[in-house]
Amino acid sequence: MSKYEETEVLVVGGGQAGVAMSEHLSARGVPHIVLERGRIAERWRSERWDSLVTNGPVWHDRFPGLEFIGDDPDAFVPKERVAQYFEEYARKIEAPVRCGVEVTSVTKNEGEPGFTAEYTTTDGQTGSIRTRAVVAATGAFQQPAIPPIVPTDSPLQQIHSSQYRNPEQLPAGNVLVVGAGASGVQIADELQQSGRQVYLSVGPHDRPPRRYRDRDNVWWLGVLGLWGKATPPEGADHVTIVVSGANGGHTVDFRDLAASGITLVGRTAAFDGTTMRFNEDLATNIARGDANYLSVLDAADEYIERNGLDLPEEPQARVLGPLPECAVHQITELDLAQAGVTSIVWATGFRLDYSWLHADAFDDRGVPVQQRGVSNEPGVYFLGLPWQASRGSSFIWGVWHDAKYVADQIQIQRNYLTYSSPAEQSETTDHLEKASAR
Ligand SMILES: Cc1cc2nc3c(=O)[nH]c(=O)nc-3n(C[C@H](O)[C@H](O)[C@H](O)COP(=O)(O)OP(=O)(O)OC[C@H]3O[C@@H](n4cnc5c(N)ncnc54)[C@H](O)[C@@H]3O)c2cc1C
Numbered sequence: 192m193s194k195y196e197e198t199e200v201l202v203v204g205g206g207q208a209g210v211a212m213s214e215h216l217s218a219r220g221v222p223h224i225v226l227e228r229g230r231i232a233e234r235w236r237s238e239r240w241d242s243l244v245t246n247g248p249v250w251h252d253r254f255p256g257l258e259f260i261g262d263d264p265d266a267f268v269p270k271e272r273v274a275q276y277f278e279e280y281a282r283k284i285e286a287p288v289r290c291g292v293e294v295t296s297v298t299k300n301e302g303e304p305g306f307t308a309e310y311t312t313t314d315g316q317t318g319s320i321r322t323r324a325v326v327a328a329t330g331a332f333q334q335p336a337i338p339p340i341v342p343t344d345s346p347l348q349q350i351h352s353s354q355y356r357n358p359e360q361l362p363a364g365n366v367l368v369v370g371a372g373a374s375g376v377q378i379a380d381e382l383q384q385s386g387r388q389v390y391l392s393v394g395p396h397d398r399p400p401r402r403y404r405d406r407d408n409v410w411w412l413g414v415l416g417l418w419g420k421a422t423p424p425e426g427a428d429h430v431t432i433v434v435s436g437a438n439g440g441h442t443v444d445f446r447d448l449a450a451s452g453i454t455l456v457g458r459t460a461a462f463d464g465t466t467m468r469f470n471e472d473l474a475t476n477i478a479r480g481d482a483n484y485l486s487v488l489d490a491a492d493e494y495i496e497r498n499g500l501d502l503p504e505e506p507q508a509r510v511l512g513p514l515p516e517c518a519v520h521q522i523t524e525l526d527l528a529q530a531g532v533t534s535i536v537w538a539t540g541f542r543l544d545y546s547w548l549h550a551d552a553f554d555d556r557g558v559p560v561q562q563r564g565v566s567n568e569p570g571v572y573f574l575g576l577p578w579q580a581s582r583g584s585s586f587i588w589g590v591w592h593d594a595k596y597v598a599d600q601i602q603i604q605r606n607y608l609t610y611s612s613p614a615e616q617s618e619t620t621d622h623l624e625k626a627s628a629r
Contacts, residue, residue, distance in 0.1 A: 197321045198224045204328035205231045205288045208575035211591040213286035215598030228293035232277040235270045241357045243270045244436045251409040252587045267436025298549045324570040331577050331585040332541040341462045348534035358385035364533030369459045372431030375538030383453050392459040397483040398433040401442040404502040418583040449515030473521045564597040572597050
């Protein structure tokens with residue numbers, strides 16, 4: 192069966208970005224539809240590991256219009272609670288979200304305004320929607336990115352962090368976790384606690400303190416103006432940020448991970464079928480992370496001093512232990528079979544995938560060409576991209592503000608398109624008068 196309908200704005204994706212977009216479009220009276228292939232906030236439900244909690248406390252990681260009712264504001268809540276929050280939010284704002292509808296293509300209409308979206312529903316129906324504008328809100332973390340180091344037909348079990356659920360899912364044996372960002376570190380810790388020997392490959396990273404002088408990292412990022420920064424610091428756009436809300440939230444220190452029994456190694460470089468090779472850069476990467484950590488303490492101390500705030504001093508936060516033995520004498524080669532490693536978890540990030548969107552809105556690497564979500568192609572908008580407008584753009588609290596800007600831009604275009612000249616207006620009046628005289 193085929194359906195056909197029209198709207199002014201089609202929002203593709205019903206995660207936090209799609210819900211925020213809907214709120215701002217409704218506030219401006221812009222008719223729209225949100226299509227979500229799964230359920231609201233699907234990625235929080237089915238593309239993240241079982242024990243995941245938010246990286247930020249929920250007084251911060253939320254939209255302005257609703258608190259996490261019933262939760263301690265300083266808590267890091269389980270992923271299911273986040274999905275429930277966005278479902279509640281969508282209900283509260285009466286967002287026109289249709290779940291179980293996957294957009295398979297969006298194409299520009301030839302010789303007339305707007306776009307046509309084709310979709311398929313989970314029960315196999317197909318249909319089209321004609322729309323003036325499209326907002327791609329399909330997330331920044333879409334397709335697993337795994338570096339081509341180990342062949343896919345290797346007997347080693349290889350999964351991406353987005354496919355990892357819990358330790359029981361992996362075959363018996365030890366594990367190499369590649370990538371030590373927020374995901375890799377938490378997964379490595381959980382696997383080590385489950386009784387396996389874990390090797391964790393650590394690249395360059397920033398590791399801000401979880402809390403310092405009675406304030407969470409998200410607060411420091413806010414008051415120091417870092418959430419609002421428009422571009423990443425020079426050379427740091429690919430540096431991963433290691434923070435964790437696990438176990439009530441704690442600062443990630445690689446010394447603690449080594450003390451728990453994890454063997455830290457440098458960046459994963461190559462595999463010859465037997466032996467994995469690592470760059471000899473672990474000590475440098477840890478030192479760089481330490482420097483970042485200390486620089487946040489310095490900036491926080493300076494802010495407190497300058498503003499005369501009465502926040503408790505915390506000199507012990509500056510005491511870093513010695514480098515762990517595995518960093519002082521780093522291994523650069525590991526025979527995986529000899530080490531009993533049977534699986535690899537690649538916590539190596541994500542790629543964008545807008546293969547459904549046929550528009551002149553991408554560079555030759557498929558990256559959206561946009562400014563604050565407004566693309567090269569009139570009528571095509573993006574939401575939720577990393578650094579779309581600022582550091583906060585791909586996070587819960589930041590996307591709401593970006594959506595407001597995108598809705599403003601849509602409204603501005605809408606005003607242009609409804610303009611008619613005095614000649615057109617009198618032509619319309621004549622036409623109506625003639626019609627009523629008949
Ligand atoms: C492991 C992990 C932990 C994170 N923790 C936090 C945190 O604690 N706090 C925080 O602020 N941020 C966190 N983030 C970052 C960010 O908030 C999340 O990635 C969030 O899910 C992004 O929301 P989004 O709406 O932009 O995209 P998504 O959540 O990816 O939503 C996009 C939606 O689009 C749907 N979709 C995709 N393609 C189509 C299509 N063709 N047709 C229809 N629907 C489609 C998907 O099903 C999905 O529901 C985390 C990210 C990761 C990876």
